Each structure stands twice: as structure tokens, then as C-alpha cells.
Amino acid sequence: MAAAGKIPQPKRLLLPCYLLGHPQNKAFFCRKEILDQLNDALSPRAGAGLAVDGQEHLRSSPRKTFVICGMGGMGKTEIAVEYAHSHRADFDAVLWVNGASEEKLNAGFRDIAVKLGLQDETDPRDDPIATREIVKAWLSKPVRVQYPGPQEQEPDVKWLLVFDNADDPDLLTDFWPHDRVGSILVTSRNPLVKTGIFGELAGVDLPPMPIDEASRLLQKLSLRESEPDGLETCTTIARRWPMAIRLKKLSLKEFLERYDKDAKSFQELPVPGLTKDQTIASTWNIESLPSPARALLRVLSVLDPDAIPEDILTTGVSGVDLEHYPKTEKEYIDAREELLKSSLVSWNRDLGFLKIHRLVQDVVREKMSLDELRAAYNAAVTLVSAVWPFLDDSNLNKVDRMRKVQRCLPQVAALKAVLQEKTPSVLQPDIKISALLNETSWYYILQPSGYGLRDGEEFAVLSERVLDSFAGEKDEEHWTKLLADSYRYQGITGTYKNSPAAVTNCKKWLSVLVDRIEKYGDQADVKTLPIAYNEIGMALMRVPDLEEAKKSWIMSCETLEKVTDPGELVFPFPWVHRALVAAYYSEDLDSAESLIAPILKKREEKLGVDDTTTIETGLILAFMGNIRRLQGKADEAYEFRKRAVSVLKVTCGENSVQASMAYYRLAVDEFERGGFEKSCSLLAKCASFYGEIPWYKPEAARSAWKHGRALQAMGGSENQVEARKLLDEAMRLRHELVPDDGRPEPELVDDDWDRLVYYFFR
CATH class of the missing domain: 3.40.50.300 (P-loop containing nucleotide triphosphate hydrolases)
Structure with missing residues (x-):
């Protein structure tokens, strides 16, 4: 058997x-x-x-x-x-x-x-x-x-x-x-x-080390054990640096705040009592390092201090334009050895990364002129770009690529922090940093955490600022490609966050694409054009401007039919959006089904039932469930929603906005079928994702209300207490969203809460 x-x-x-x-x-x-x-x-x-x-x-x-x-x-x-x-x-x-x-x-x-x-x-x-x-x-x-x-x-x-x-x-x-x-x-x-x-x-x-212990440690770390007055010198430093803080009458908190604002003045405080004027910064003898070690240290000062993979420092050296930067394996090993001997960095031999203290980074950056900082920064950008797995048709959504991105991500975050501190107009970085910022923006947009949208927007906005800072001659074709990507990611994040700038950024993206197609005829832009029309339609629904959104989606469909290769599956979302607005706003359920059902059928014929290789199938299943419910076919709706949950948990992650949308719809079905415990379990998952993320406030209000109603239906004193809390919270959020609606909670029904939610997440 x-x-x-x-x-x-x-x-x-x-x-x-x-x-x-x-x-x-x-x-x-x-x-x-x-x-x-x-x-x-x-x-x-x-x-x-x-x-x-x-x-x-x-x-x-x-x-x-x-x-x-x-x-x-x-x-x-x-x-x-x-x-x-x-x-x-x-x-x-x-x-x-x-x-x-x-x-x-x-x-x-x-x-x-x-x-x-x-x-x-x-x-x-x-x-x-x-x-x-x-x-x-x-x-x-x-x-x-x-x-x-x-x-x-x-x-x-x-x-x-x-x-x-x-x-x-x-x-x-x-x-x-x-x-x-x-x-x-x-x-x-x-x-x-x-x-x-x-x-x-x-x-x-943690108190400071006792002076005698600190003196011996500093003597050892600064390589002054052989100097005749080495211990005395280190004792003076160990005493005077804390004294300098105390003489300024600063608390630890005040010192940290002052140091962050004006690190150089603290680093250059004189240390009285030495044979010649010296400062805390000068005790590290950074300027006495061999030139290759100093160049390497300067690059390290703008990267992530906690772990800098050595392959990043060595792979792209042929493209580095920084005087004395080590270009061969021997030069790199010698430079690393000099930094290790000076205790300016530590080396994890097994994992192959360097670590540098933040205070050392601060001192190194402060001691560089603007031209020197710019050269070190651009060298770091070149090195990170050499190992970054840039997005193309061959690695789209590949797991291996995402892992490589995660490995490089802290370095781009460190470069972003330096760029924000100095500003693009002052630092005038290499344009390659714009590409890294755009790619990181897209990575965060794809993250299941809702706050990834905020991070994605920050990177895309900074990319545009970098591009705006370029003056004079530039590679116009490359520059406009980066600008189009920046507008694209700002538009997408704006749509999902309900930002007023979403439509503007999406239209800027479209405008740059059209101009690039006319000038350069790049096929990648031609294939991206219908996606831009699709995103503009989604952004317009935040206004909302239903008629203009429908026009944009029709344009997207017509363009897709021209550019999609025979035998390939078409990008489905403009048809999906048209189906949803037909169902939700016009109650034209036959048209809605005629738009979305053929899309699902073709995907099942090519990819199989309940495909988990892309996110599209799971979303289409969820929307088919919504249409079936509006048609009064409750059992069919229930089956579609169960399938949607199982697919989206795999393709988007269990804690994602897409899965949460499917959880909610299935929870409503379970509620109506008397499965109140199952309904509560699903709604708890929704609450876990939405949390207090401001742009998901409508979804959070709706799930809290349904959760409260489900607990009421279950009965029991404890459930009633918890239900009351949830219903009160739901009404508090509702009053923030629609302050003019004074109806009490018992009068509200599902449709009242659905109308609060952006159509795509209903």
C-alpha cells in the first residue's frame, strides 16, 4: 500500500x-x-x-x-x-x-x-x-x-x-x-x-578604565611601548581627555550631542603637558601611515563600520581613481597589515571582513579636505558598484540576487548617511551612487514590512537630489535612465503611502520614458512604458480620479498587446484594475469577470494551477474571490480566497500587505460561515502586519472592527472585554479618517469599512 x-x-x-x-x-x-x-x-x-x-x-x-x-x-x-x-x-x-x-x-x-x-x-x-x-x-x-x-x-x-x-x-x-x-x-x-x-x-x-590600566592599554595600542616617555605620555592623555570633557562642564549626553555636531573641535582639543602640542586625533598617527594604508583607511571611513567584506575592497580596484589605493593583492595585504598593527581596524579572518570603530571613522573623515573626502567617497561607490548585482532580465526576483543585495545593503546605507550629511551639491559624488540608491529603493519596496516603503522613498528621493546636483556635461542617456528610475520608485512608494506627490512622480516617469523612446529607441523603455501607464492609473485612484485612471489602464492594455512577445504571458495588472473598478464602482460584475477570468485561465494553462513563481497569480485569485462574492457565489468566493492565502504566503511572505489583504477577505468568509475562531486568528495576523503604520490606518481600522465583531459573536466575558477594546480602537481610527461620519458603531456594516480602504487592498 x-x-x-x-x-x-x-x-x-x-x-x-x-x-x-x-x-x-x-x-x-x-x-x-x-x-x-x-x-x-x-x-x-x-x-x-x-x-x-x-x-x-x-x-x-x-x-x-x-x-x-x-x-x-x-x-x-x-x-x-x-x-x-x-x-x-x-x-x-x-x-x-x-x-x-x-x-x-x-x-x-x-x-x-x-x-x-x-x-x-x-x-x-x-x-x-x-x-x-x-x-x-x-x-x-x-x-x-x-x-x-x-x-x-x-x-x-x-x-x-x-x-x-x-x-x-x-x-x-x-x-x-x-x-x-x-x-x-x-x-x-x-x-x-x-x-x-x-x-x-x-x-x-561603564566607567572609564582606571588611569594606570588605561595608560598601559593606550601605550600598547599606540605602539609606544618602546618610547622612553611612552607610558608618561599615555598617562597624560588618559587623564586629560576626560578632564577636557569635565572642564567644559558637559554631561555624557551633552558631550555626545556636541561631538555629533562638531566632532573636529573635540578631536583637535590640545592635550596639555606633552613635550609638543598634540591632540587626541593625532595620537593615532594616521598621517604617518604609509600612503596605501591611509588610502584604504579613507575608503573604510565612509563604509559600514561593523562589517566591510574584503571582496568589496578588492574586486573593483581597476576602476578606482584614488591615489595610492592598493591595486594588487600584495598591496592590499600590506595596507591591511599596517592598519591592524595600529589597531585602527580589526579583521575577522574566518568571515573575511574588516571592522573599524566609528570614532576612527569620524577622525579620518574630519581630517580630509573636501576634495580628499570626495575622492575616497567615489572610490567606495566604485568598489560597491563592482559587486552589486544590478537588476536585469536574467536575475529579476532571483533569490541569489536578493541575498547579494542584502550583503551589500549596509555599505549603501553608510554611503547614504555620508551623502545626506555633506549633501549632494557639496560632495558632488560619482553618478554611480544614484544607481545604487535606486536599486536599494526597489529592494525596500519589495520588503514585506510596511516601513520598507518609507525607506524606499528616502533612497529614491536622494537619488533625484544627486542627479539634480550634476551641472555641465553629462551622459544624457545614462542620466535620464537613472532619473526615470528615481521617479518610478517615488511614484510607487507614494501610491502605496497615499502621498499627494504620487501622481506627479508617476507622470514625470512617463514623460522621461516617452522622451527617451523618441531619442534613443531603447527597447527596455518601450517595454516599461505600459507599466508606467498602469502605475499612473493606480496613483490617480488615490485622488480619486476614476475616469482618468481607466483611460490610463486602457492605454496600458493597448501598449502591452503591442509589446508582449507571442506566447508570453501579458503583464496582467491593467486588466485587473479595470475589473476591480468595474466591480466596486460600477457594479458591472459581468464586465469585471470578462476582464479578469481570461487572464487567470491563461496563467493556469502556462504555469499550472496556483502558481507560486510570481505574485500575480495569488493576487488574481484574491480578486476573483471578491468578484464571486459580489455575484452572490459565496462558496466559490471562499475557495478562491483559500487558494489566494496559500499562494500569497509563499510568494509574498506571511507578513506582507498582499497576504494581509487575503487574510482579511478569508476572515470575512469564515465569519459568515460561523468560523469565528478561524476569523479571529486571521484578523490577528492582519493586525500584526498593519500595526501603527500610518498609511495602513484604514486597513487597521477595518480589521480591528471585524475582529471585535468576531469576538462578540464567540461570547464569553473575556471575549466581550477584548471585543470592546477593539471596537473602540476601530472607531477611534475611523473618526480620524472620516471625522464627519457620526454614526455609532452598531449601525456600521462591512461595506462602510471597505469604502475606507484603497480599492486595490479591499
Whole structure:
């Protein structure tokens, strides 16, 4: 007899797992009292759970948390690295995550998921929110073997999670593990982490090293151990730098604020008592470095300080126009060695990346003239561009390309920060940075997180500013291509965010495309033209201008029929949009079906039923469900919506706006069929995605209202209390959206809430 199906097998986690982030610093010394505090607070042996049947039950042991706060450069990360390495034997898993940004947190949690065996590295889905929740679920119930089904398992793994450089406590909210097992160590410049959103946490404001210890350390790091007065010189610096801060009567917070605004004045503060005038910046002897090492250091000063892959620094050297930059492998190794000897950078030999302290970056940038900074910046842009997987027909939406983008993303973010600080008109960067900004904008638009739209818009706007700063001679064909992409991504983000500029930017995009087609006849522009018409129609629906939107979609359809190769599937969305407005605004359901049903049929004939290779099929299934419901065919609508959910979860991710739209429609069907618990579960997923993202306020209001109604229908006192909260929240949001509608909640029906929502998300 054939097996009915593959029986789910237990999954054994890859333990022990030590994802330590940084190699142990063999030169680390002192700070024993801080390490002892960490061990007292974080050791799993401290306050361990009660033993039952000879086994230690970790759930009865409270969460152990410790925060190391202090100014940049005080050694917070080094202390955390030393503790993680020296106490790794106390834990079954030590997991290191860079908490400096959401992108780095997402990357860290993906590494954890892969290293533990919670996810396969070859998993084609790129859903950082789903990965994050998988890791958090395991941290809340850390077991060595995961059994299928709802079996209750006691935690049996001791873990330490390190959030390094977590200066913004709000970023940690979505990454903080549930339940209260395990040990968490946080390093941060922000003292509010200890008393913020996670309650009162144990911790320490890292004091300066004792003068004698700091003097010996500084002497060693500055290579002055052989100088006759080396120790005396370093002692003076160790004393005078804090004294200079105190003499200015600045608190730590005031110092950080002043330093950010005028770093150079602090870096150039004289250190009294030396044989000649010296400054803190000059103690690193940057200007005495060999020219190739200094050129490499200048490039490093504008890239991501936490991890700069070495292939980025070496692959595109032939195109670098920076005097003395190392062009051969030997030159690069020699330059790197000089920086390592001066302790200006650290090197992760196993992973192949360099790390540089932010304070060193600040000093290097401040000591460069504008021309020198421009040359270093443009060199960095050239190097990143050489390894960036630029979008073309061969790699569109390929998983491998997206991973390469993620690897380069922190470098583009660092380049963006320098460009924003100096402004494009002052820095006058290489035009290649515009292409990197556009590509990064598109990456963020495709992210499942709703806030990706905000980031995508920022990159696209900055790209336009770069292009506007170009004066004089330029490659007009290349320049206009980049400008068209910038307008395109500003238009798309504006449409989804309900920005008034959406129509303007989409029309600018169209205008540049038409002009380029007339001048250059580029076939890529010809094939992009109908997509521009389609996006203009979507933007016009935000006005709303229904008649002009329909004209734009008809133009898109007519153009697509001309440019689509025989046998190829047509870009479906202009027909889909026409079907939706026919159904929603004209109640012409026959026309709606005649527009969308043939599209779905052709896709099924070519790609198979419920295709998961593109996002289009899942959306078409969802919209077919809407049309069937309006036709009064509830059972058919229900089946279409179930199919839409299963497809969109794979193609767009479980936490995406597309999946959330499908969740809502299926939740309504479940409600009407009496499946109130299923309805609540789906609506909770909607709420998790929409959160407090401002441009999804209508969707959030609608899902809260339906969730409240579903809980009311379930009955029970607890459900009624929660229902009241949800309904009140829904009405609060509704009054913000339509303040003139004074109807009470009991009078409202589904259609009243659907009308709040942008047609494409209904």
C-alpha cells in the first residue's frame, strides 16, 4: 500500500551553537569587576530552576538580562566579546546580533535560524519577519528536539543572546524574545535601554578604565611601548581627555550631542603637558601611515563600520581613481597589515571582513579636505558598484540576487548617511551612487514590512537630489535612465503611502520614458512604458480620479498587446484594475469577470494551477474571490480566497500587505460561515502586519472592527472585554479618517469599512 503522505519527523537542533560575532581579543585585559558583574547576572547557574526527576527545569528560572551602557569607544563590545567567549561553556547556544539597525537585526536573526537548523539556508522565501518569529518562538521554548504536533515540551537549552550596539531601544521591540527564559546581554550608548520599554533591567554605566590600566592599554595600542616617555605620555592623555570633557562642564549626553555636531573641535582639543602640542586625533598617527594604508583607511571611513567584506575592497580596484589605493593583492595585504598593527581596524579572518570603530571613522573623515573626502567617497561607490548585482532580465526576483543585495545593503546605507550629511551639491559624488540608491529603493519596496516603503522613498528621493546636483556635461542617456528610475520608485512608494506627490512622480516617469523612446529607441523603455501607464492609473485612484485612471489602464492594455512577445504571458495588472473598478464602482460584475477570468485561465494553462513563481497569480485569485462574492457565489468566493492565502504566503511572505489583504477577505468568509475562531486568528495576523503604520490606518481600522465583531459573536466575558477594546480602537481610527461620519458603531456594516480602504487592498 502506498504511503498516504510523508510523516512529519522530529527536528533535532544544531547544538551546541556558538555564533559569537567577533573573535576573542587575545590582548584583552583588566575589566575583571565588570566581567564578574556580568557573570553574576547572566550565568544560567545563578537562580537556576528547580530540579524535578533529576532535570533542571529552565522555565522556572527567571530571564537574566544585563545592559552595558557607555560612550562610544569605552569598550562595551570588547567586554561582551570577552564574556561570550570565556563563558561559552556555560551555555548551549551563544547568539550574537548587531542591534544597530533593523536590517542588521534581521540579518542576525536569519543567521541564527540557519545556524540552529530552524531554517534551511536554501529556503527560497525571503521573509525576515517570519524568520524573526521562528527564532523568537524557539528562544521562548528552547528545546533540543522539536516534535511535530502540539506536544508540550519543557525548555532544555541554555542560551545567551547578545544585542550589540543597540542604541535605539525601540528597534529591539520586535526582536525581544517572549517568555522569560534564557540570558540577554545588551550593549548600548543609550542609558535609557536599562529603564525603557522592557522595564527595569540590571546593568552598568561603564566607567572609564582606571588611569594606570588605561595608560598601559593606550601605550600598547599606540605602539609606544618602546618610547622612553611612552607610558608618561599615555598617562597624560588618559587623564586629560576626560578632564577636557569635565572642564567644559558637559554631561555624557551633552558631550555626545556636541561631538555629533562638531566632532573636529573635540578631536583637535590640545592635550596639555606633552613635550609638543598634540591632540587626541593625532595620537593615532594616521598621517604617518604609509600612503596605501591611509588610502584604504579613507575608503573604510565612509563604509559600514561593523562589517566591510574584503571582496568589496578588492574586486573593483581597476576602476578606482584614488591615489595610492592598493591595486594588487600584495598591496592590499600590506595596507591591511599596517592598519591592524595600529589597531585602527580589526579583521575577522574566518568571515573575511574588516571592522573599524566609528570614532576612527569620524577622525579620518574630519581630517580630509573636501576634495580628499570626495575622492575616497567615489572610490567606495566604485568598489560597491563592482559587486552589486544590478537588476536585469536574467536575475529579476532571483533569490541569489536578493541575498547579494542584502550583503551589500549596509555599505549603501553608510554611503547614504555620508551623502545626506555633506549633501549632494557639496560632495558632488560619482553618478554611480544614484544607481545604487535606486536599486536599494526597489529592494525596500519589495520588503514585506510596511516601513520598507518609507525607506524606499528616502533612497529614491536622494537619488533625484544627486542627479539634480550634476551641472555641465553629462551622459544624457545614462542620466535620464537613472532619473526615470528615481521617479518610478517615488511614484510607487507614494501610491502605496497615499502621498499627494504620487501622481506627479508617476507622470514625470512617463514623460522621461516617452522622451527617451523618441531619442534613443531603447527597447527596455518601450517595454516599461505600459507599466508606467498602469502605475499612473493606480496613483490617480488615490485622488480619486476614476475616469482618468481607466483611460490610463486602457492605454496600458493597448501598449502591452503591442509589446508582449507571442506566447508570453501579458503583464496582467491593467486588466485587473479595470475589473476591480468595474466591480466596486460600477457594479458591472459581468464586465469585471470578462476582464479578469481570461487572464487567470491563461496563467493556469502556462504555469499550472496556483502558481507560486510570481505574485500575480495569488493576487488574481484574491480578486476573483471578491468578484464571486459580489455575484452572490459565496462558496466559490471562499475557495478562491483559500487558494489566494496559500499562494500569497509563499510568494509574498506571511507578513506582507498582499497576504494581509487575503487574510482579511478569508476572515470575512469564515465569519459568515460561523468560523469565528478561524476569523479571529486571521484578523490577528492582519493586525500584526498593519500595526501603527500610518498609511495602513484604514486597513487597521477595518480589521480591528471585524475582529471585535468576531469576538462578540464567540461570547464569553473575556471575549466581550477584548471585543470592546477593539471596537473602540476601530472607531477611534475611523473618526480620524472620516471625522464627519457620526454614526455609532452598531449601525456600521462591512461595506462602510471597505469604502475606507484603497480599492486595490479591499
